[in-house]
Amino acid sequence: MSTILEVNQVYKYFGGVKANEDISLTVEQGSIVGLIGPNGSGKTTLFNSIVGTHPIDKGNIKFNDIEVSQLPVPTVAKLGLLRTFQQTRIYGKLNCIQNMLISSKSEKDTIFNIFSKIPEDLTTKAENLLQFVGLHQKRKLRAGDLSFGQQKLLELAMALMNEPKMLLLDEPTAGINPTLINGIIDRLIKVNKEFGITLLVIEHNMRVIMSLAQRIFCLAHGQMLAEGTPEQIKNDKRVIDAYLGVQ
Amino acid sequence: MKGNKLIIYGLLLAFGLAAPFIFPAYKLQISFMWILVILALTWDVQGGQMGYNSFGNILFFGIGMYICAGIQIGMFFPLAEWTSSGGEKTFLHTPSQYFQGFFVGLVLASIVPAIVAALIGYGILGLRGHYFAICTLGLGIAAGEIAGGIELIGAGQGMTAPPWPKGIGDTELRSEFFYFLCFILMVVTFIFLKWAYQTRFGLILNAIRDNEDKAEAMGIYTMRYKIIGWIVSAFFLGIAGGLMGNMVGYIEPTEIAFAGATYGVFMVLMAILGGKGTLWGPVIGAVAFHIFKEGFWTFFLGWQYVALGALIVVIVVFFPEGIMGWLREKYPEKFGEIVDEADRKAQVELK
Known part of the structure; x- marks a missing residue:
């Protein structure tokens, strides 16, 4: 397996706050990797650094051997590296289908393509994906009228509509009804296996991340604390200390 | 439904074409009304569809006005x-000189503002929310002051547009000529926007309004769409300005060309009154506003600004979404939003 994402000694400071210090991690093509850590440990900051929301202070980030740390956000997304947000971001006044149509990657994105018609078959694709995340019946509702959990599902579907190579998911099960969580785990595994999308998942729900990920990285205080298989992480004393406090 | 729509469009078009002969005394007034519709429609591209409250669109109107008249003379x-x-x-001007100059003037009055929009847009469309609004407000005011300092175009005194050439008819013909140009421009603007809103462009403008960060994170170069949107507005506004300058006949920098306090505010007000972010909203808003305004100007002179203030209060309190927005909330099924209560209440299940 080849490496799809390589984060190499990344530093990110916000004034005096050391949000990320000397973070290195690699993600193999086609795998599911977890990223855990207590609140404020720098997980979302690392996501922002990877997709180019803010410049990093030191280090480099390679996606498919292309240096992405200097590229603007849309360019990184076009390369096939997409993220979802912890607080859902959807287009509230548009209905679910329109949300999906906007998210599809346009074939050629030139000036002459701006006024192109939206292809008919995209709607079918959008409906199928909404079916996949269980939102088919809600497809004509305004996205803003959906509940938080449903918006999270919509956001996942929108990301899939874009056909990324790799997806960074920021807490995909936060705020979701516990009875749906098994369904989401199942969907994410399908996304990985059937759509062939590499996943890097931030998650606080240990049951979810342990059953999803093949490899887990743990951050604490902006530094890489531990990495390993779910079994290793579960039994790592440093990880337990970081989460529960030193006993 | 489809047939009904065609009939409505046909009737409106017929009214527009017949209006100068049915109401000969109001020819100029109705011409101004079409110009106002264009102002509201083009403002809505930014303010309604894209969510960028621009107070500087009047800039392109004024530039178009000066360019057109300047070319006609120069x-x-x-x-x-x-x-x-x-x-x-x-x-x-001999008649042939007049029309040649007018044609070239209008062409340049559309191109130059579009270029200006592209250049300025590249600089300031990165600003968001209030910052963008304030910055554009400055644009309109600055343009008026700058134009008031250029001797070549008459400085603060203003300049006259070429008068209607002698020997080809009276002022009635002149009014009809400008009436139909205004009407045609309005119809073309409307049709263009109606078409553009159905393409990817329209969807992405809405996406920028609802969540620009998300749109960028999904790989959309939002800047490109924002600039194109502004160019579209500037293009039509420039032509409207060129027509307006010739109709009024006298171009004054701060009162007519870059009239931020009147037309600059009116275009926002009309779009909001009719319902921003809808296609028909600005049209309805502009027509209602023009009739209201002219009624007060004519019958209650001296009270017009009181009435205008009252109108703004009524809009903000009772129709925050405008007339179209209000109708849309009330009769969603007429706007193609068929929402089943069952859909809304349905539980999401993943098996």
């Missing part, structure tokens, strides 16, 4: 002499 006579000495008395 093509045949020395512009400086015209503006300094009341040149419309010494230099006379």
